[in-house]
Amino acid sequence: MSVSERKVQERAAREELILGHARGFLLRRGFQDWNMEQLAGAVNYAKGTLYLHFESKEDLCLAVATRALRERADLFERASRFTGRTRERIRAIGFACCEFACSHPDYFKVELMLKSASFWEKATETRRQAHQMEGARCFRLVHEIVKEGMRAGDLPHDRMTSESVTFALVAVTVGSHIMSLEPAMKLVAGIDDPIRTVRQNQDLMCDGLGWRPLLADWDYSATDARLRREIFPTATWCEPVTTAG
Template sequence: MSPKFIDDATREAREAEILQTALDVIARDGVSGLTIDKVVSKVPYSKGTVYNHVSCKEDLLTALCNNCVRRLADIFFRAASFDGNSREKMLAIGIGYMLHSQFDPTEFMLVISAKTPSVTEKSSQKRQEEHQELETKLLGTILQIISEGLANGELTLAPHLSPAQVAFSLWAMSFGTIALLQDNVERCGVRQEMTLERELTNHANLVLDGLNWTPYTPDHDWHESVQRMKATVFAPEVEALRTRRNLNLQG
């Protein structure tokens, strides 16, 4: 029998279904509970078909992580388009990251799993190369905002810092703050009184003040900026979260 060929759209839709099913398994059983067999049992495809899309569990995790980074790249692009100064745009990176994590906390945390040696060593070269390309795109948007700040005099880098170091530190700060203050994370006493949006804004301002990125915290209404971000460039995420919460209340 001749092999059955499928068009790109069908293949992409099939892969999206496989990845969403894997994400559902992780949400229920955790990363350690994910297996190809569990995914196969919940999709209308054979094990061989699933293996045509992913080579192993680790390749599946990298594919999920790449989906997350791909969505983040779009969010970061919109953050950079925010109608404001360069420091506001950098804060918008963090706010967009926060909204993404609130809508899909499972996918957000997969970045950690996908970067462990046990995953990277077994994931396919194609997925790994795709991951590097997507991360480069992600950091490229942050570097673009840094370049804007340098060009218009809002940011002056210390001699020992490069734009890439600043970009990485801001990305890491945003991820760490969100990861520690997510609603589904058990908090110690000090963190119990902290709210994610407020503390993310505070921590971003602390770092940006330290980098001598103007306007400084006391010289600008950052709360107003955040509300404007949520009403404009991140309106789709805000609406999606509102809809989900309303459905949860009705349920």
């Protein structure tokens, strides 16, 4: 290995180190409750060194978020390989989303952070594009199954475009996750198991879209069981009481 090759590798390793620690900080303490000095200390480098890798604190955090988003897209991709009725397949994506939420607790707070403030504009164009790309990947994987549902005749295609259907599924999922974070909401709505609530709302939306077989006409707990066996054997979370009738 040449010297320059080794340097490139070392640089990449250091970036990895920084990203790993930053992720820990972000998840545990949000965006405000730590500073670049502390992060530098945690990875045993000077503050200036961090800025050799990232243009700003926001840029660094966007990089962390993008890596997590890529993991999610990867899970979506695995879920896409599930076979069966199209509604079973979209359910696999919903499962992947919850698998992600469980293995990255509080990650939705990071996602929220990206939406507020002037985050976006303080990050590098390259990183912005990388994030959008992973986001688009997630959207596309859902969209493909929606289109297939329409082709298969499981999902009505006369009232809504496939894009609108996809948007509805994304919206209900994101909304459920976000509202689940709210302690007051959890209390007042009696949410004991956020994940179960998210999946339930996804089911309701699918029913509302008329995506057959409807919840009442199919044993989706069996689908979940097969899903675990075939695609996510290492799923880290316990299936809650199923919403299937």
